[in-house]
Amino acid sequence: xxxxxxxxxxxxxxxGRPDLAQKTFNRAAHITHVNEGPxxxxxxxxxxxxxxxFIRMGDTKEARSILDRIHILNVKHFEKNPMGLLPxxxxxxxxxxxxxxxxxxxxxxxxxxxxVESSGGSNDPMLVEPLRRLGESFYYVDVNMSTPQQHGVVSxxxxxxxxxxxxxxxxxxxxxxxxxETNVALADYYTYAESQNRSRKIYREVWESLSEGDxxxxxxxxxxxxPVAIRTDSLPVYGGGLSSSGSSRNDLxxxxxxxxxxxxxxxxxxxxxxxxxxxxxxxMQRVVHREIRRRIFRPRIADGEAVDAIGMVYxxxxxYVQSDLDALRAAQAPSTNEQETDSD
Numbered sequence: 001x002x003x004x005x006x007x008x009x010x011x012x013x014x015x016g017r018p019d020l021a022q023k024t025f026n027r028a029a030h031i032t033h034v035n036e037g038p039x040x041x042x043x044x045x046x047x048x049x050x051x052x053x054f055i056r057m058g059d060t061k062e063a064r065s066i067l068d069r070i071h072i073l074n075v076k077h078f079e080k081n082p083m084g085l086l087p088x089x090x091x092x093x094x095x096x097x098x099x100x101x102x103x104x105x106x107x108x109x110x111x112x113x114x115x116v117e118s119s120g121g122s123n124d125p126m127l128v129e130p131l132r133r134l135g136e137s138f139y140y141v142d143v144n145m146s147t148p149q150q151h152g153v154v155s156x157x158x159x160x161x162x163x164x165x166x167x168x169x170x171x172x173x174x175x176x177x178x179x180x181e182t183n184v185a186l187a188d189y190y191t192y193a194e195s196q197n198r199s200r201k202i203y204r205e206v207w208e209s210l211s212e213g214d215x216x217x218x219x220x221x222x223x224x225x226x227p228v229a230i231r232t233d234s235l236p237v238y239g240g241g242l243s244s245s246g247s248s249r250n251d252l253x254x255x256x257x258x259x260x261x262x263x264x265x266x267x268x269x270x271x272x273x274x275x276x277x278x279x280x281x282x283x284m285q286r287v288v289h290r291e292i293r294r295r296i297f298r299p300r301i302a303d304g305e306a307v308d309a310i311g312m313v314y315x316x317x318x319x320y321v322q323s324d325l326d327a328l329r330a331a332q333a334p335s336t337n338e339q340e341t342d343s344d
Contacts, residue, residue, distance in 0.1 A: 002028050002046075009049055013056070016237075016252055016319050022053035041077055044070050048095065055099055056237065063099045067092060082115045086126075089115070093133065100234075102140045109134040125171040128164045128178060132185050135160035139192065139231040158193070161186040177219060180206050184223055188230045188298050191267045200306055207304040224301035227263040227309045233291055239281045239320040252319045255281055257288040259314040265306040267297040280328040281320065288316050 009024035025046050032043040047070050054063035074088035093108035112130040120126060138157030168174050168182040183206050190199035203224070210220035239255055261272040272293055276285040292314060299306040 002031050005031070006046065006049070013049070013053065016254075018053040018056040022050060022057075025049045025053065039073060039076060041073060044073060051095060051099075060099045060101070064096075064101055064104075067095050067099065083119055086112055086115055090130065090133075093130075093137075097137065097140075100140075102137050105137050106134060109137065123167055123170060125167060125174040125178075128168050128171075128174060128182055131160045131164035131167070132182055135164065135185065135189065140233075158189055161189045176209070176216065180210060180219060180223070184298070188228075191298060192230050192296050194266075196266060196306075203298075203301050203306065204304040207301055223298075227267070227297035227300050227312065229295050229297050230267070231296060235288055235291055235316050235318075236284065237318055239284045239318045239324065251321050251323075253322060253325075255284070255318050255320050257281075257285055257316040257318070259288060259292050259316070261292060261312050261314070263297045263299060263309040263312060265299050265308050267299045267306075269293055269295060269297070278325055280325060280332060281318075284318055 005024050005028035009021040009028065012018075012021035012024060029043050029046045029050065032040055032046065036042055047066055051063045051066040051070075054060070054066065071088070071092055074085060074092075078085040078088070089108050089112040093105045093112070096102070096105040096108060109130045113127060113134070116124050116126045116130070135157040138160075164182050165186045168179045183202055187199040187202035187206070190196070190202070207220060207224060210216040210223075256277045258275045258277070259272065260274075262270040264270050269292060272289065274285050274289045274292075276282065300309040301307070
């Protein structure tokens, strides 16, 4: 029963029904408890799916509770094998990032770093990924903290990017792909911090290092053919008066916000326009417009140089119910008195 339930839950989640998916995944988890005990590791994938449903519905506190439960299961299992705990710590940090608990995310990455250092020393190539991810976490502000950081302060992330790059360059065990991606992450930081000379120098070096061989050219295209957002925030998935508490309604309809924009050679958004379908969801349109406007991108790189990218398109889908759309149309329609005044 567990695998069919997991498949059903995934289908419900994919169709925009996290409320139904949550019930299905919880049923699957219960079956594993009955058959394999309450501390079995087989339930972790299911619990991650439950956390996903809470994130989709905007309930980050419940998502955090599920993530803590997963962590306890892993700690019990890997109590005598710290290095065995490493993959679950990295996964935990990724989920904490998705839930918006960036301070917790950093704690997880720091713990992973300490484990690797204790096992392999301060220049172990296994440090590269957690250091890079730790640096990237500083692009974000944890609003759940009692004293939130000043928005946009990312200077403390630089030292982690630089250390990851130094280790990657020295390591004989790290592959060319990891080296390229690590150096690009450092360049992205400099783009974000408006240190364009530094970022462009590194982008050029990586471009040149990936200019021979089909595999390297494919990665070069992946990294540089189009602008890549360095930092993104999640966008609302429900429009109108619909919220997580109302997501169990059966009459959900899909809407779309289409954004057209250019990205300058400095990674900043220019010439941005948005269009909503249906057009009545102006609040959703403003939210998406603001989010895309404030994003900073790795610029498009051509022949080793940063260039403008024209005519980029981003589409954001959301759900609404017909009654909310009808209410918006009624509110936006001219009143009878206004129509009579106009006719006079």
